[in-house]
Structure formats: structure tokens, C-alpha cells
Amino acid sequence: MAEVVRLAERAPERHIFRRVLPYLRPHRAILTGTLLVVLGCAMCAAALPPLVGRAADAIVAHDRGAVTVTVLVLAAVVAAQIALARWSELLLMRAGERVIRDLRDQAVHRLAHAPLRFLEAHRTGDLLRRTTGEVTALAQFVRRDLPNLVVVSATLLLTSVTLVVYSWLLTLVLAVVFVPPSLLAIRVFQRGAEEAFGGQAAAETTVAATLTETLTARELLQTSGALPTWLGRVRRENRAVVAAARRTARVEANLELVSLIEGAALATLLGLGSWLAADGRLSIGAVVVFILASRTLFEGLDDGSQLIGELQLARTGLARLLDLLESPGARAVTGRSTASDLPPHGELRVEGASFSYLDGTSVLRGVDLSFPAGARAAVVGVTGSGKTTLGKMLAGLYQPDSGRVTYCGTDLRDLSGAALSRVVALVPQEVHIVTGTVADNLALVPGAPGRAEIAAAVDRLGLRAWADGLPDGLDTGVGVRGERLSAGERQLVGLARAALVDPAVLVLDEATADIDPVTAGWAERALGELCAERTLIVIAHRPATVESLPRTIRVADGTITEGNTSPCPYPTASSGSSSIRSPRV
Numbered sequence: 001m002a003e004v005v006r007l008a009e010r011a012p013e014r015h016i017f018r019r020v021l022p023y024l025r026p027h028r029a030i031l032t033g034t035l036l037v038v039l040g041c042a043m044c045a046a047a048l049p050p051l052v053g054r055a056a057d058a059i060v061a062h063d064r065g066a067v068t069v070t071v072l073v074l075a076a077v078v079a080a081q082i083a084l085a086r087w088s089e090l091l092l093m094r095a096g097e098r099v100i101r102d103l104r105d106q107a108v109h110r111l112a113h114a115p116l117r118f119l120e121a122h123r124t125g126d127l128l129r130r131t132t133g134e135v136t137a138l139a140q141f142v143r144r145d146l147p148n149l150v151v152v153s154a155t156l157l158l159t160s161v162t163l164v165v166y167s168w169l170l171t172l173v174l175a176v177v178f179v180p181p182s183l184l185a186i187r188v189f190q191r192g193a194e195e196a197f198g199g200q201a202a203a204e205t206t207v208a209a210t211l212t213e214t215l216t217a218r219e220l221l222q223t224s225g226a227l228p229t230w231l232g233r234v235r236r237e238n239r240a241v242v243a244a245a246r247r248t249a250r251v252e253a254n255l256e257l258v259s260l261i262e263g264a265a266l267a268t269l270l271g272l273g274s275w276l277a278a279d280g281r282l283s284i285g286a287v288v289v290f291i292l293a294s295r296t297l298f299e300g301l302d303d304g305s306q307l308i309g310e311l312q313l314a315r316t317g318l319a320r321l322l323d324l325l326e327s328p329g330a331r332a333v334t335g336r337s338t339a340s341d342l343p344p345h346g347e348l349r350v351e352g353a354s355f356s357y358l359d360g361t362s363v364l365r366g367v368d369l370s371f372p373a374g375a376r377a378a379v380v381g382v383t384g385s386g387k388t389t390l391g392k393m394l395a396g397l398y399q400p401d402s403g404r405v406t407y408c409g410t411d412l413r414d415l416s417g418a419a420l421s422r423v424v425a426l427v428p429q430e431v432h433i434v435t436g437t438v439a440d441n442l443a444l445v446p447g448a449p450g451r452a453e454i455a456a457a458v459d460r461l462g463l464r465a466w467a468d469g470l471p472d473g474l475d476t477g478v479g480v481r482g483e484r485l486s487a488g489e490r491q492l493v494g495l496a497r498a499a500l501v502d503p504a505v506l507v508l509d510e511a512t513a514d515i516d517p518v519t520a521g522w523a524e525r526a527l528g529e530l531c532a533e534r535t536l537i538v539i540a541h542r543p544a545t546v547e548s549l550p551r552t553i554r555v556a557d558g559t560i561t562e563g564n565t566s567p568c569p570y571p572t573a574s575s576g577s578s579s580i581r582s583p584r585v
């Protein structure tokens with residue numbers, strides 16, 4: 001079985017900031033400018049205690065002129081601090097939004113190009129959370145917490161310098177007696193935080209994934225009577241989230257210890273400072289500066305430790321997002337060859353191909369098949385024998401674990417995404433329909449065809465009367481996920497999309513749901529027109545389809561046996577004949 005790299009439930013956080021650097025590089029100009037403004041803001045904050053100290057000394061010395069000048073400078077510094085803080089906020093928001101926009105674009109791009117096997121290996125909710133929830137959390141962090149984090153770091157640094165300058169003795173007491181226990185308490189918090197926040201994110205992801213499934217499987221759940229069992233599962237997972245959140249809250253409570261240490265330190269410093277001032281070894285102003293600066297230091301430690309919680313949350317989200325962006329498993333496996341290198345008609349060949357699903361289910365073993373240009377074949381087999389898997393492999397959606405699938409000698413793996421879709425198109429049993437109009441859905445092919453091209457394809461397939469019969473023609477809304485279209489009409493959309501792509505090979509997974517005779521007639525005609533010039537491989541579910549096709553490929557026990565070839569059995573739009581029985585798609 002080919003190795004598929006799964007995303008870790010708890011994404012590794014090692015070197016997380018170094019890993020995010022390449023994503024920040026395109027925005028380095030605005031980020032550097034922002035950091036400089038933030039630094040200016042922090043310098044203003046650090047200048048306040050010395051200015052207040054100077055004012056206190058001037059008051060003690062009855063020096064009115066010095067008091068006036070100091071107060072004016074103080075006012076100017078405060079005004080500058082406010083202005084710089086506002087400016088840095090705006091800059092950070094702008095820079096942050098750009099970074100987030102790029103990350104989101106890349107995540108969506110990565111998911112849109114990820115191999116089918118990678119997507120199947122993960123729950124949709126997990127992938128959705130990584131591309132939406134984690135990005136939103138990151139955006140919030142950048143807007144709200146990052147400015148504070150930068151200001152706090154710079155303030156801590158500058159305040160430490162102020163403290164040393166004003167009294168190395170008091171700084172020594174502070175540094176030896178009080179700062180280490182503070183840092184220890186923060187460290188204890190950090191250690192628990194990684195586990196607690198990671199656990200909370202994982203538990204929330206599980207709930208998100210289950211909620212997504214609740215919506216997608218709602219019909220099954222409502223009609224099968226399985227809703228109570230399912231809701232029991234939702235409740236269990238919900239309880240796990242609450243437990244994880246409580247664990248996080250307990251870890252956060254450790255931070256209270258930091259406040260306690262701060263109170264004790266300020267009281268000690270005040271006593272010690274007053275004693276030194278009374279002894280004449282320190283001015284009153286210096287004591288004031290020291291107390292204010294110590295307070296700033298502890299506030300910084302306090303804010304910093306709270307921010308570490310947010311930082312941890314952002315780290316976890318960022319790690320999960322980067323895990324997706326960096327995952328080799330999510331990397332598109334298509335190559336660079338373009339369809340222009342290849343003839344419009346040619347042989348599709350399977351050589352010694354084997355395929356197993358991730359859970360180890362071995363489905364196909366050593367399959368050899370050849371479909372010369374214009375061949376038409378039915379693929380048959382009991383349910384679960386591997387027909388759909390073979391179809392997806394023929395369409396290049398699954399890569400064989402061993403062996404290869406080639407078109408005119410070129411491995412499908414070596415084709416670019418657009419080239420692959422021009423070589424082979426798969427119309428699945430359940431054609432995927434997106435919210436919008438019929439025309440919007442038909443435009444979902446390479447090259448985004450315009451209205452005229454879409455109308456021409458519909459005419460070519462003999463579907464004009466069907467389209468005109470819809471309430472608003474091609475502008476008819478299809479509802480959420482196409483629920484306003486019948487199974488047959490969805491296959492008509494799939495066939496019309498195939499006509500717009502104009503592939504050399506068409507693989508059709510016949511719809512098993514009963515289709516009304518009128519829609520079946522439209523589909524029959526469209527298919528007849530579509531298969532006029534190309535290779536057609538129908539995964540057949542009805543005896544009538546099998547009888548109508550000249551060649552039968554039987555899938556059983558992972559291997560293939562087959563019969564002969566003869567001309568196209570489908571009537572074309574121009575012939576209007578339906579004398580040959582054909583599949584109801």
C-alpha cells in the first residue's frame with residue numbers, strides 16, 4: 001500500500017516560528033515598519049517612571065522650573081505613546097490581515113489540489129477547522145495579542161535597564177528574590193499549557209468534525225432512527241471539550257501565583273527603598289522611579305504570562321495550519337506535462353496496477369487493461385468488487401500503489417491537473433453540484449467557459465429542450481448541493497461538463513438510482529453524442545447497460561477478466577435513434 005502521510009491530531013510545534021518565517025517574508029517591509037513603531041511605543045512607556053522620578057526630585061528641591069519642564073515632557077511622552085500605540089495597532093492589523101489572507105489562500109489551494117487519498121484519510125471537519133477555525137484564531141491573535149506581546153517584551157527589556165541604572169542593590173534583591181519564583185510559576189504554567197491547549201484544540205476539532213457529519217448525513221440520521229445514538233456521541237464529545245476546557249482553566253489558574261509574588265516584592269522594595277532614602281543613599285525620586293519601574297516590570301511579567309496562554313493557543317493553531325501546508329501527503333501529485341503534448345485520441349492503458357485503501361483494504365491486484373482510441377466497455381462486478389476504485393484510477397484520481405496508468409504512453413501522474421482533465425473525465429455516480437445555477441455548475445471546468453460555449457455544449461448534446469424546460473433555463477438555481485435536481489438531472493450536468501472539457505476518454509459511473517424515462521432519454525442522447533469520438537468506459541450497474549456495450553470487463557477478487565469489442569451502441573443526437581439499449585445515466 002502506498003504511504004499516505006496523515007496530519008497529526010496534535011501537530012508538532014517545534015521551531016514553529018522559524019517554520020512560519022517563509023510565509024512572513026513577502027510582508028517583511030510592513031512587518032519591520034510595524035515593529036519599529038511598536039518599539040517607539042515601548043520606549044515611551046519605559047521613559048515614564050524616570051520622568052515621574054525626576055518630577056518628584058524637583059518637587060522635593062522646590063524647583064518650579066524643573067517641575068514645569070518635566071511635566072510638559074511627561075505630557076508629550078504620554079501623547080506620543082498614545083499616538084504610536086494607535087498607529088502600531090493599525091499597522092499590525094493591516095500586516096496581520098495580509099499574512100492571514102495569504103495563509104488562508106494557501107490552505108484552500110493546498111486542499112483543492114490534495115490527492116483524493118489524502119482527503120479520504122481525514123475527517124472533513126478536521127480539514128475545515130484547520131483552514132477556517134485555526135486561521136480565524138490566528139487572525140485574532142495577530143490583531144489583539146501580538147501588539148501587546150511586542151510592547152510587553154520591549155517594555156520588560158527597557159524597564160530592566162532603568163532598574164539597574166537607578167539602583168543596582170534593589171535590582172539585585174528583585175532579581176534574586178522575586179523574579180526567579182515568578183519565572184518558575186510561569187514556566188510551570190507553560191509546561192501544562194501546551195498539553196492543555198493542544199488537548200482542547202483536538203477535542204474541539206472532533207466536535208467540529210462530528211457536527212459537519214451531522215449536517216451531511218442528516219437524511220440518514222433522521223430516517224434511520226440512528227439520531228439518538230448519534231446525539232449520544234455528540235454529547236460524549238461535547239463533554240470531552242468541557243473537560244479539556246476545565247483542564248485549561250486549571251492550568252491558567254497557576255498564573256495567580258505570579259500576582260502574589262508581585263505584591264510581596266513591591267512591599268519589600270518599598271520598605272527597603274524608604275530605608276535607603278532615609279539613610280541618604282537614594283533620592284526620593286529614585287525610590288519613586290524604582291517602585292514604578294518594578295510595578296511596570298511585574299505588570300509586564302503578568303501581561304506576558306497571560307499572553308503566553310494566548311501565544312500557546314496561537315502556536316497550536318499555527319502548528320495545525322502549517323502541518324497542513326507542509327504535509328507532503330497533501331501535495332498535489334500531478335506533473336507538468338500539458339495536454340498539448342498529447343494526441344486528442346489515443347490508447348489508455350493500465351499496466352500491472354495494484355491499489356489498496358489506507359485501512360489496508362486491497363482492492364485491485366496486477367490489473368492489465370488496454371483501451372484503444374474509441375473503445376467502449378462496460379465494467380461489471382458484484383458490489384464492493386472495486387469498479388468505482390478502478391474508474392477513479394483510470395481517471396487519475398487514485399495513483400496505483402504499483403504499476404501505472406498511461407495515455408498514449410504518458411503516465412497520468414506526469415500530467416498537470418488541467419492536462420489530466422482533458423485526457424480523461426470521470427462522471428461519478430453522484431455528480432457533485434455546487435450552490436448556484438445550472439450554468440454556474442456547467443462552468444466548473446478548466447478554462448471557465450462563457451455562456452455561449454455552455455449553450456453550444458448543451459445544444460450539441462441535444463439537451464436544449466431539457467434546459468428550456470427548467471423554470472429559469474440555465475439560470476435555474478440548483479439549491480444547496482444541488483438538492484433541487486434529480487439524480488438523473490445531475491448526471492445530465494455531469495455529461496454536459498464532460499462535453500465542455502472534451503476529454504479523450506470518458507469514464508461514467510452509472511447512476512444506480514432509478515431515473516424517470518424522460519430524463520433517461522435525455523441522458524441516453526447526450527451520452528450517444530458524447531461517445532461519438534471518444535473512448536467510453538461505463539461502470540455498469542444494470543444488465544441493459546452491459547448488453548448494450550461491446551466489451552465487458554469483469555472485476556472480481558481484485559483481478560480482471562474480459563470479453564470483445566464492437567461499435568458504439570449509443571444513439572447520437574443527430575441520428576435521434578434509440579434502437580440500441582443503453583445505460584440510464
Ligand SMILES: Nc1ncnc2c1ncn2[C@@H]1O[C@H](COP(=O)(O)OP(=O)(O)OP(=O)(O)O)[C@@H](O)[C@H]1O
Nearest residue numbers: 120357359361363382383384385386387388389390
Ligand atoms: N475510501 C475508502 N476507504 C477504504 N475502503 C474503501 C474506500 N472506498 C471503497 N472502499 C472499499 O473498497 C472496496 C471496493 O469499493 P468500490 O466502491 O470500488 O466497489 P464497487 O465495485 O464500485 O461497489 P458498488 O458497485 O457498490 O459501487 C470495497 O470493499 C469498499 O468497502
